Amino acid sequence: MNVLNFxxxxxxxxxxxxxxxxxxxxxxxxxxxxxxxxQKQVIGVLTxxxxxxxxxxxxxxxxxxxxxxxxxxxVSLITQECFNSIERSNPEAxxxxxxxxxxxxxxxxxxxxxKSSSF
Amino acid sequence: MDENLKTFYTGDIIFxxxxxxxxxxxxxxxxxGIYREGYRGNRSLVRQLGxxxxxxxxxxxxxxxxxxxxxxxxxxxCMIIERSRFDYLSKFxxxxxxxxxxxxxxxxRTTITKLNKIEPSSKTTAPDKTTLLGFxxxxxxxxx
Numbered sequence: 070m071n072v073l074n075f076x077x078x079x080x081x082x083x084x085x086x087x088x089x090x091x092x093x094x095x096x097x098x099x100x101x102x103x104x105x106x107x108q109k110q111v112i113g114v115l116t117x118x119x120x121x122x123x124x125x126x127x128x129x130x131x132x133x134x135x136x137x138x139x140x141x142x143x144v145s146l147i148t149q150e151c152f153n154s155i156e157r158s159n160p161e162a163x164x165x166x167x168x169x170x171x172x173x174x175x176x177x178x179x180x181x182x183x184k185s186s187s188f
Numbered sequence: 189m190d191e192n193l194k195t196f197y198t199g200d201i202i203f204x205x206x207x208x209x210x211x212x213x214x215x216x217x218x219x220x221g222i223y224r225e226g227y228r229g230n231r232s233l234v235r236q237l238g239x240x241x242x243x244x245x246x247x248x249x250x251x252x253x254x255x256x257x258x259x260x261x262x263x264x265x266c267m268i269i270e271r272s273r274f275d276y277l278s279k280f281x282x283x284x285x286x287x288x289x290x291x292x293x294x295x296x297r298t299t300i301t302k303l304n305k306i307e308p309s310s311k312t313t314a315p316d317k318t319t320l321l322g323f324x325x326x327x328x329x330x331x332x
Contacts, residue, residue, distance in 0.1 A: 127293040163286075166289055168249060171250045173296055174292065175250075178299065
């Protein structure tokens with residue numbers, strides 16, 4: 070797997086930019102944020118062994134959020150080729166990806182509840 | 189195939205948010221509404237599902253209670269996927285895994301779009317489910 074390094078404040082990708090791969094955090098921390106009615110909103114902070122950018126890898130649609138390094142960090146790139154080979158050789162290895170997606174859906178449901186209750 | 193079919197009638201609750209998750213469902217015919225339970229018993233519709241669509245799978249993946257309530261919007265026949273079958277498929281069937289990943293990603297995009305309350309950027313139509321594998325096997329080069 071390809072490894073990339075990021076410095077504090079460096080942006081991995083911006084919301085709306087084209088998607089081609091996912092990232093596995095080897096070292097460091099990243100902030101996930103989006104802009105909501107002109108204001109930056111931090112959705113979460115990710116640390117070692119966590120995956121981000123997986124939605125773009127899967128559906129190729131533009132990034133749904135911006136990811137920025139919070140410190141000196143290192144990630145492994147999960148490319149389409151890499152994903153395809155895992156899929157063929159060891160489907161069970163895709164389970165962590167399913168868990169990540171499932172957790173994100175549950176989180177976004179919770180967020181939407183908070184949102185509607187605040188009206 | 190040890191297919192396990194079950195019929196739900198209009199208005200039947202298939203499962204309730206918060207219940208333990210024991211199985212997933214694939215709709216053979218009919219329509220199902222997925223609802224979030226709100227305050228004071230207010231239910232809000234998250235999405236409607238039709239033929240060949242899968243629901244209830246998150247509970248099998250992460251073993252947490254149901255994240256939403258499922259109600260039959262018309263007489264509906266579902267194929268039930270028990271945990272043992274789910275575990276078997278996820279071990280040995282890459283196509284199943286990829287379909288699952290794809291369907292979860294679509295769900296997540298839908299929720300995020302709703303959350304953002306902004307128009308989805310240009311064409312966000314989901315690829316046809318039958319072309320799923322083709323989609324993944326398409327060679328895509330990466331930059332950098």
